[in-house]
Structure formats: C-alpha cells, structure tokens
Amino acid sequence: MTEMTQKQIEALLEGRIGLSPDSLGGDTIHKAVKRRMKSSGIAEPAAYLAYLDASDEEWEELLELLVVPETWFFRNKESFAYLTRCVRSEWPAGPELRVLSIPCASGEEPYSVAMALADTGLPQDRFKIDAMDISLQTLEKARRGVYGPESFRGKNLSFRDRYFEATPDGHRIEPTVKALVRFQRANLMEEGRFAGQKPYDVVFCRNLLIYLSDEGKARALAVIDRLLKPGGLLFVGHVERSMIRNPGFQWIKQPGVFACQRVGGASTPDTAPAPGGPQPLRRSIRPTIQRPPVAPPAADSGTGDRHPPRPVPSRPVEPRRRPADPRPAPAPAVEDRLEEAQRMADQGKMEDAFRLCEKTVSENAFHIQAHFLMGLICHAMDDEERAEEAFNKAVYLDPSHHEAMSHLAFIMEHRGERDKAERMRRRARRIREKEET
DSSP, X not given: OOHHHHHHHHHHHHHHHOBOHHHHOTTHHHHHHHHHHHHHTOOOHHHHHHHHHHOHHHHHHHHHHHOOOOOOTTSSHHHHHHHHHHHHHHSTTSSOEEEEESSOTTSHHHHHHHHHHHHTTOOGGGEEEEEEESOHHHHHHHHHTEXXXXXXXXXXXXXXXXHEEEETTEEEEOHHHHTTEEEEEOOTTOGGGGTTOOOEEEEEOOSSXXXXXXXXHHHHHHHHHHHEXXXXXXXXXXXXXGGOOOTTEEEOOSTTOOEXXXXXXXXXXXXXXXXXXXXXXXXXXXXXXXXXXXXXXXXXXXXXXSSOOOOOOOOOOOOOOOXXXXXXXXXXXXHHHHHHHHHHHHTTOHHHHHHHHHHHHHHOTTOHHHHHHHHHHHHHTTOHHHHHHHHHHHHHHOTTOHHHHHHHHHHHHHTTOHHHHHHHHHHHHHHHHHHHO
C-alpha cells in the first residue's frame, strides 16, 4: 500500500471516529487494511479506499479489526464503590438516576454499574442505564450476556455468585440485571446522534480518549459536556485525567477514583460536600473549597468488598513539589518506558507492565515514580507484598509522597492494622495540607 493511500485511510478514520493512528502503535492500521483488501478481493490500494469510503458494510468490517475491547467486570473497583456511596447518600429520595456508558465494549462496564446500583437497594425503576458502542460485534456479545474467565479478574468475585449462572459456554448474567441496561450503537463523533438527548447524571467514558487525536478528543469532550447534567459525575480512565482541562469540571480528590464533577449553578455553604466524604451527584461544589484530605476507608460498596477496593494503576506523573532525586534526571528513554508500562496496564497486560517496571527500577534504583507505578501495578494484581515494598521505596526516596502513603494505608487497613493505617493517613493528610498551603 502506498504511503499516500495509507495517510488517506488514516485521515478517513480520524475524521469519522476521531482515531489517532499513533495510539494503536506500529502498523496496526496497515495490517488491518491489507487483511480487508485480501478478504474483499481488491488488489489496488486506491480502489480499496474508494470502496471503503462508499461501503458501510466494509467500513464496519475494518472497524472491527481496529477496536480495542479490553475490559472486565468492576474494572477499577474504587470508582464503583465511590458511585455507590454517592447514590446511598444522595439518591434514596431523589428522582430517576440516569447513567451512560460509552464506549461500553462487550458490556462488562454497564453491567457492573447495574449490579453496583442494585446492591445499594435503589429500586430498579429508579435508574436507567444506556450503553453505547461503535462496534456491532461487541454489542452483540453484550446483549448475549455470556462471559468467559477473562471478564472476571481479581480475588473478590462474590458478585459472580450473586448475579451469574454457570453454563457450558461461560457465566450468563441474570435476566433481571440484563434488563437494566439498554444497548445501542453510537459513535461519539456523530454530534447529531445525540441531538435532543436527555442529559445524564453519570457518564462513564473510560479509555476512549487515549485513542483519539487532539481534534477527536475535543469533539468527544464537547458531546460529553452537553450530555452531563450540572453536578453530574464523569468517570474516565486513569491516564486520561490530564486530557480534561475544562474549568467546569472539578476532580474528585480520593485515591483510586478517577472522576470529576461538572460544576453548575451557584453553590451555597449548605451544598458543599463534607471534607473527605463522597461528593454529591446533584449538588455543585463551591469553587473556593480546598482539596479534601485523604479519605477514610470506604464503606462496603455492596459489591462484596469489606475493605477499600484495590485501585488499578493511575497515571503516576503529576506535577507537584518533590525533592530532587539524589541522582541526575534519567534519560528520556526511562520516561518512555514508564509510559509504555502504563499503556500495558491500561490494556490489562499487568504481568508485562510489571516486568517493564521491574527492569526500569533495576537500572534506575532512585527513580521515585518508577517505584510508585510498580506499586500501583502490583496492587492491581492483588500482590500486596510487592505493592507495599514498592510504595515504601517511593516514600523512602520522597518522604512527602502522600499518594504512596495513601495506598500504604489501604494495604495496612486490609491487613487489619487499623491504628497503623490511620497514622499513615494522618501523615499523608498533613503533607497534603502543607503542600496546598
């Protein structure tokens, strides 16, 4: 395929779905196009481009080779635990709760929302869940509701016992839960598709922005901005926080919760959230409020977790005042390696991400963020021993690293060392408050 035709196909993909060719890595698009040319019996790249542009069926076939449907139930459990705490405190006497999951992939995310809300005791006629995706194949899998072992990760799978039936083909979700989710095909780049759409209280749009071009991100966020009610919550992927710069969104400052709240309307003192507690869904946050201190242990989310759920890795690099490493700054290649490890973790390749981090810290023993990311990855793999070791090294190298302290406090709490955990939280809180001052 000629370079010109390759660029034209990439431009077509970016224009229609906002895809950034670089986000897929290597020659993924090139291989997908070659495969489709062979299947369609077209030898000339220019002829295939014309065919692709004119044929909706061929467009669908190419998209199915490019989508990344990596997901599992209760991915990043702390986000779901936070949502249920908000619902319990805000919604028992409120109006209908509307939730959107886009892209929903094969359904694990919206079904997780349904199970989490069901566990709160909220009547099923009091919430609506819309799930949308661009892939017809993944939507068909979601509607079937039958899942293999790759969709169930982590040690606590009590929700599977409550909401699934074991079958020879896999675990089938209960019809009552299945009925709570309405699946639809939608492309977030098609603004007209959402014209007149009733807004939502909660939007899950996780791990989509990382695949979009700058223009694609702007278009997607503009649609989300219109779809989210004032005071509503937007959940994103852990590496996507830096991509949302809208001043109308305020981040939820709780460990492991990658969400922001759309600030709308005038706030009054009695509508401000309590420090450290869950932010309400339908209330505005005072613009002058300081970041809350490190949150206490989360209450049981209703998903079977007795202790705060383990977070999946969050983006490790955030600008804040820290002492300089005792050695010269690492070469840019080290940062690139950490970015690659983060990308692997986003795709669920935890072992590969761990090995890359392990190689990095073996060559750069004083790199603070490498140890921190390694701890996050180990924690997501339920390896508390190695996670604790990595977080302790980060704190040793940077005694003001309150994020690592917060994760250490979770581990201590999970072990039953409540007094020790509380002391660690107080230490992290003091450092955080000092930095803010």
